[in-house]
Amino acid sequence: MNISIRNLAATAVATLGSLAMIASVGIASPQTAIADEPQQPQITAPGSAENGSRFTMAVIPDTQFYSRYSDSNFVPEYGKNPFDVQTQWIADHKNDFDIRFTTQLGDIVDQYWKDNEWQAADKAMKTLDDTNTPYSILPGNHDVTNADVNDNQLDYKNEPFVKWFGPNRAQHVSTYQGSDSTGMSQYHIFEAEGQQFLVFAFAWRISDDTIAWAQKVLDAHPTLPAIVTTHDLLNIAADQVTPVDPILQQGELWNKFISQNDQIFLTINGHFHGSTEKVRKNAHGKDVIQVLIDYQMSYEGGDGYMGLSEFDLTHNQFNFTTISPWVVSKAKDGKKLTSYDKPVLTDTNRQYSIDINYTERFKSFNPNFKAGTGSTGSLLAKAQASILDGFPGTPADDESIAEPGSTDDYTRVPGTLAFWRANDLQSGKAVTGDMTVKDASGNGNDLHRLTNDETKSATAQDGDVTVSDDHDQYSSAGKSLTFVGDNSTGRYSALSTAADAAVNNADLSKGYTIEAFVRVSDDWSAAKNQWTKILTRTGNRSRIPNAPYDKWDGTAAAAWLGISNLREIQWSDLPADASKGTWDTWSSEVPLGRWMHIAVVDDPATGMNTMYINGVPMIRTSQNRGGMSFEKDKAWLLGAGMTNDTVDNGWNGGIGEVRIIDHPTTSKDWLLARPDISSDGTLSVTDQPASSLPEGSSVTSLSGKGVPGADITVSGSSEGDAKVAEDGTWTVTLKTPATAAQNDLTVTQHMGTRQGASKQVTFAIAQPASKPGDDNNKPGKPGEGDNPNQPTQPGKTGNGGKTANATPNAAKPSKALGSTGSAIATVLTVAVIVLAAGVTALIIKRRAAHRH
Incomplete structure (x- = not known):
């Protein structure tokens, strides 16, 4: 029977895997990348669940691969890209979760010279424009024509960012207050819970001129708590957990501006692959919360992950969670999910709560700051519940991708x-x-x-x-x-x-x-x-x-x-x-x-x-x-x-x-896969003996077909083993030839420790009939080879009694056969001799009588 040597026990996922989720969310091992039974997440939102004065701000980290691969990969497969889904979700739920502001952290596109990437980004952000959803956006190193110079050294009037997202567009955003002279940086003021907050969106490598502009903005709004968003600031160590303070240009941003201005209580940036957070003291000895979030190196260029930060003014907490409307969208559209596709991330640095007494923190510049009159439960819990509502679950690990059982346990591929x-x-x-x-x-x-x-x-x-x-x-x-x-x-x-x-x-x-x-x-x-x-x-x-x-x-x-x-x-x-x-x-x-x-x-x-x-x-x-x-x-x-x-x-x-x-x-x-050694058709015995063999037959070997490289083991009344050759054939020479009246053998295919298909081989061999008078067969002294089920007549075979591996009298008789066949033969020989002697004696006697 022919076999398939590449019928695998598992298939690999059809969607991408991440490696800063490799390094940050955790790369899946091969079996975790395959869809199997879904797992429903058990999630508790960070922070207090009690009612209080609170609001949220959405954070969209680096979107460069969504823009770059929108036309070539995402839209052909999904009809949309994750950037589209992120902004649509924010627009749809801004009232549900009191999303007062949204910030995009730069690297809007991957290749600044490609208009199709800017067009994809434009389409995504237009959703916020069309729904009057306030936002800021800033250029990262991939968005500028020369990432090695400061913003004021660029021909900023011809910079793609200014063309697509500069002041001419920003002025239509309700919270927009102005831009620096390059048009690359901007600031906004939004209101929440009866208070105002100022947000800077700083360009890549801002100059001293831009810092001076920002200082004037703060000086003009001395009572407003301020948030700095920029592309790169807080870094992350190789362990993908530990925060690393900024150096070089962004170190200057901290030293010259952030640390010197007590109004700045929060910074948020992307650029560095992963996510982390820390609390750092400014020059006034006050806490500054710093957040890094960037999933561009993750599954599907980020798998749509974005941040949702909650400002709980009553319980004095800054709470943060990471969600993916994209994962949910794929599930709703019936797309195949993988174990990477988690709608909410809850592991280290992706969900957390940081204590901050807002009134105390802001009193040096705004003694009148206080919590609002709003009273609602956790907005993050509400958002998480909404995201998870109807979600079928993240696929579990697929255990069908097995570890190899031997050094030969790999797929053979022609070519x-x-x-x-x-x-x-x-x-x-x-x-x-x-x-x-x-x-x-x-x-x-x-x-x-x-x-x-x-x-x-x-x-x-x-x-x-x-x-x-x-x-x-x-x-x-x-x-x-x-x-x-x-x-x-x-x-x-x-x-x-x-x-x-x-x-x-x-x-x-x-x-x-x-x-x-x-x-x-x-x-x-x-x-x-x-x-x-x-x-x-x-x-x-x-x-x-x-x-x-x-x-x-x-x-x-x-x-x-x-x-x-x-x-x-x-x-x-x-x-x-x-x-x-x-x-x-x-x-x-x-x-x-x-x-x-x-x-x-x-x-x-x-x-x-x-x-x-x-x-x-x-x-x-x-x-x-x-x-x-x-x-x-x-x-x-x-x-x-x-x-x-x-x-x-x-x-x-x-x-x-x-x-x-x-x-x-x-x-x-691929080498990740294992050859199928279990399915029907992967193992056959091509010379299986007939069910009944004639007297004196001896089965010395079995042959068949299997999966190349597999081990074949014969067990039962006889034993033996062999390896399947690369042409898919095998022959097992039995350690002891099968000569018993009834022979029950099991042929098993396996790759070392990995078990596969098995076949039963059963056949009978006719045994010589016993003669009365045989001492070994007297009542009470059964012969060694007796078998109550042994046939009394030789069975017929499908090829005239001949079998490739069943040979009459070809092997040394077994002990059992010796006590039935050869013992009887000895008795018959003796009887013939005695009879001959008797006949001879009678003839002699008659001749003697005749003489007398």
């Missing part, structure tokens, strides 16, 4: 060109020039380590590439290679294919899949490890025909998988039509010290090149492309890159299994 695994190398041993990393595809593309002379690294050491037992839990190899690299000292090592390796000239014009298990070292830093490489197809882009000039990558290798200065995984290559130039596909920010599976899939049929992290597609795809250009006879490198024909950019961390496939694949083919 695999190279498959490098370290499973047969000795753990703890340095990989030196006399060792090879085998190509498990069978195509002979083994890797060997280059010498320091070949890499031109003066600081690399033999121990910089070692074999480790550390590996991704879903990697069946069970081992990996650990690389030590440091670009600041020129320390890097590389493994290379041989000069004549077939994969060097692989034609990937019809698309491809690149897979790798990777771990970024815990001690990774941008200074030492930015732009380092995991896998490189060497060569030089400047020599590839029709490749256009590229100021960044003009002499770079043909293709590579690596990491950026912002800890994003990057795939870069020239498509088959090299004239289209370099195309890059990116992940979000990835965590340190954690294994992940990367798949890059290039599909010329769709023109899409997509990166997947742990089975989840990244939003930052490249499009209108297909295939890969390359330079002939150039090697592939593992653990380093190449620029201008020189090895460089050595990896710092772990590299597990790496596979190259000559066509686009889907998640069911």
Whole structure:
């Protein structure tokens, strides 16, 4: 029976996964990225639930990827983008939750020169305009034409932000009070609970001129509590929890303006990937609450997460929660959700309450400040309840993606060109020039380590590439290679294919899949490890025909998988039509010290090149492309890159299994998946003995078909085991031939510890009939081989009594057979001899009588 070797027990999610939710919300492991039974969230809002005077302010963090991928990804799939949904939700619920003001924190777009991105942002913010919903908006570094200079050094009259969101538009917002001379910064005054609050929306890299303008604004409104919003201010540490005080330009904003003005009690910013908060003392010894919120590096470019801050004037609390109207919108539209899709985030730094006695805090400049007369329960609790109303639940972990049961427990994919695994190398041993990393595809593309002379690294050491037992839990190899690299000292090592390796000239014009298990070292830093490489197809882009000039990558290798200065995984290559130039596909920010599976899939049929992290597609795809250009006879490198024909950019961390496939694949083919060894049809016994075999038969083996790499175990009245060959066939030689009257065998398919399908094999073998007088068969002394169920007549087989593995008298008789068949034969022989002797004696006697 034929079997399918790629019928997987699980499929990967169809939507993107985040890596600053990797680093901040938490990257899902492969099984958590799959939809299964939904989980209803149990959520308690921060702060007091008792009635009091309170209002809220909405916060929209970096929207750049919503704008950038609106036309290409979001609208085609969803009919809208998360930015649209955020502003619509605010407009729809501003009265329900007393949302008095909304602030957008910059990086409105990703590429300031692309009008379609500004158009997407314009459409989203127009919802607030059309509903008279007050808001501020400000430019981040992605929104200005030169992020390296101060605002007053820009040709601000021609800045895209001024064109789309400058004073001409802002003047129609009810709370707008004015802008600075560049038109890039603005301020608003809104009213809530009988009090007024002032909000600054500062541009990227404001100058001393803008600070002076802001100071005049405060001086003109000396009694108003003030909030500063800007793109970058409070930073976050690599642990994605600890707040880090601003330095450089934004440090100056704190030192020169925020800390000096006691009216400023709250700052909110984005830019830095993640979310955190702190309370910092100003120059007057008073508390300033600082909030960072930025989800751009999260699932689907942020998955629509936004902040809702509550000012509880009665209970003296500043409360904050993180919600996603986008997640709810997807659910209502019947879109497939993943375990990333949580409508409310409640973990560290995403929901919190900070004590602040507003009256006491403001009395130095506004002694008349007091709570309003409003009396309502928690507005955050009300908003959360609204968000969750009717939500079907976040999908639970899908346990059908299993950990591998053996080193052979991986999917086999036709078209695999190279498959490098370290499973047969000795753990703890340095990989030196006399060792090879085998190509498990069978195509002979083994890797060997280059010498320091070949890499031109003066600081690399033999121990910089070692074999480790550390590996991704879903990697069946069970081992990996650990690389030590440091670009600041020129320390890097590389493994290379041989000069004549077939994969060097692989034609990937019809698309491809690149897979790798990777771990970024815990001690990774941008200074030492930015732009380092995991896998490189060497060569030089400047020599590839029709490749256009590229100021960044003009002499770079043909293709590579690596990491950026912002800890994003990057795939870069020239498509088959090299004239289209370099195309890059990116992940979000990835965590340190954690294994992940990367798949890059290039599909010329769709023109899409997509990166997947742990089975989840990244939003930052490249499009209108297909295939890969390359330079002939150039090697592939593992653990380093190449620029201008020189090895460089050595990896710092772990590299597990790496596979190259000559066509686009889907998640069911990837190394995260497990071969289906349980379904009907994945195991068969092709030479199963007939149910009844003739006397003297002996079954010595069983054969069949199974999943390549699987283990086959026979148990029962006889035992044996074997491995399924790569062609899907297996043969088990039984340790003891089956010769008993009744034989019951179980054939089980498994991948080491992972159990699969089983088959029952049952057959009878006719035994010789017992003769009266056999001492071993007298009443009370049953023969050893007696079986009350054994047939008295040989059974008929479907092939005339012949079976491939059932051989009459072919094997040494068993003990049982010896007490029935061979014992009877001995008795018969003796009887014949006795009879012959008797006949001879009678003849002699008669002849003697005749003589006499």
